Amino acid sequence: MNQQPLTGITVLDFGQVYNGPYCGFLLAQAGARVIKIESLIGETLRARGRATASSYPFSNLNANKECITLNIKTEEAQDIIKKLATKADVLLQNFAPGTMEKYGLGSEALRAVNPQLIYAMGTGYGSLDGPYKDFLGMDITLQAMSGVMSVTGEEGGPPLKTPSAFIDFLAGVHLYSGIVTALVGRSQTGEGATVDISMQDCAFPTLSTVIGSYYSVGHELPRAGSRHPAKALSPYNVYEAKDGHVAIICIREGHWRKMCHAMGKPELADDERYINMTMRSIHIDEVDELVNSWSRELSREDIFKIAQDNGVICAPVQTIPETLADRHMHARRSLQVREHPDIGEISQFQTPIRFKDIDPPELSDVHDLGEDTEDVLSEFLALSREELETLRTKKAIA
Secondary structure (H helix, E strand, C coil): CCCCCCCCCEEEEECCCCHHHHHHHHHHHCCCEEEEEECCCCCCCCCCCCCCCCHHHHHHHCCCCEEEECCCCCHHHHHHHHHHHCCCCEEEECCCCCHHHHCCCCHHHHHHHCCCCEEEEEECCCCCCCCCCCCCCCHHHHHHHCCCHHHCCCCCCCCCCCCCCHHHHHHHHHHHHHHHHHHHHHHHHCCCEEEEEEHHHHHHHHHHHHHHHHHHHCCCCCCCCCCCCCCCCCCEEEEEECCEEEEEECCCHHHHHHHHHHCCCHHHHHCHHHCCHHHHHHCHHHHHHHHHHHHCCCCHHHHHHHHHHCCCEEEECCCHHHHHCCHHHHHCCCEEEEEECCCEEEEEECCCCCECCECCCCCCCCCCCCCCHHHHHHHHHCCCHHHHHHHHHCCCCC
16 A cells, blocks of 8 residues: 555645745655645746746745635635635644734634644744744845854855755745644544744754864854864865765764775874874864865766775765756655646656655646636635635635
8 A cells, every 4th residue: 555644635725935845745645635825926936838947946845736816815715714714634834924814814813713733934034922923024135143154154255145045945844844743633632723934943953063063162153164163173175076075074083094095095094194083184184185185186076986985985076967867866766757737847846755655746737826816715614606706806815
C-alpha cells in the first residue's frame, strides 16, 4: 500500500510567497488535501502568462494544490471561510500580523466554530507575545535582525545577506512540523491548537557555531568569509580549483592526516606547525595556502574523487546550472525534469521528507487562479450555480 501519511487531512492554505506556501507544499506531498485560497488578483508570486523570477518558485511551491479565490474583505467570503473551517483540519496563513483578525478570521474566531481546527500562523516575530509581535518581516530583514547578516561576508567587508531565502523556508518547515505535532496532539486529546511560528526563533539556532565562538572568546568576532567563525578549525574553507572552487573541512585529527595523504604530502601530518588543530589554527593562512597550492592544479571533479577515495570531507562548489542537473538528486527523484508553460524545461523539487516504500505523489502543474473555486464550494458548502453567480456579482469570488 502506498497511502500517504496525511491522507484524509484537509488544509486551507492562505500562504503567501515562500514561508506559508512551502508548508502547504510539504503537507500536500505528505498526502493532505490542500486548498490554496487567494485574493481575486492572486497571491504575490503568481505570474500571469509570462516568465518572471517568481514563475519557478510559485509553480513549484503550489503544485498539488487546488486553487480557489475569496475576497476576504467581503462579508460573504468571511462567512464562506468560517463554514470551510468547520470542515477543515488545518488552516495555515503567513499574512502580516493582525490581517486575519481584522476580518474576524483569527484563531479564536475560527477555533470557536471548530475546536478541532489546527490554526497555524507564520510571521516575522510570532503573533502571540513579545514587543515585536506586530512588526512586519521578510527574509532579508530577519537575516538582519537575527544576527545572521552581521556574521556573513568577508573580514573587513560589509555585512551580507545570503541569496538563499533560508529563513523563509526554515520557517515553513517549522510551520509544517508544528502542524504535524498538533495533529498528533489532537489524535490524543480531540482538541485542536493554535500554532505560532516566528521566523526570528527559527533563525536563532542556526547561529550555534557563531554564538559558541562568541562565548568561547568573550567578544564578537570579525566576519570570516568561508572560514570557521572563530578560525578554530583548519583546513575549513573554500579552495581554488582549475575550473572553480571546492569546499573542504577537517574537524578531527584523523581528517587532517587523510587530507595530507590525499595531497601526497603525508609528512605534513607530523610537522610541528600543523601537529594539531590548535597549531593549524595559529598557522591558518599557511594551511590554506598548502591546500590551495594542491587544489589549484586539479579540476573540481579530480579533487572530489581524490577526497572521497581518502575519506576527506569535500564537495565542489556547484553552479546553479550544475545544481539543477545534479545526478544524485535526479537519481533520488528529489529533482524531476518537467515542462513549464512559460519557462520551458525545468528541474522541479520534490519533498525532502521521504518514507521507505511510500513514494511522494507525482508533481502536478500549478492550477490557474480560481480554477477550483466552483468545485470546492459546491462540494464543501453545497452551493448552487445561482449562489455562486451571486457571490461573483458581489465580488466575493473571482
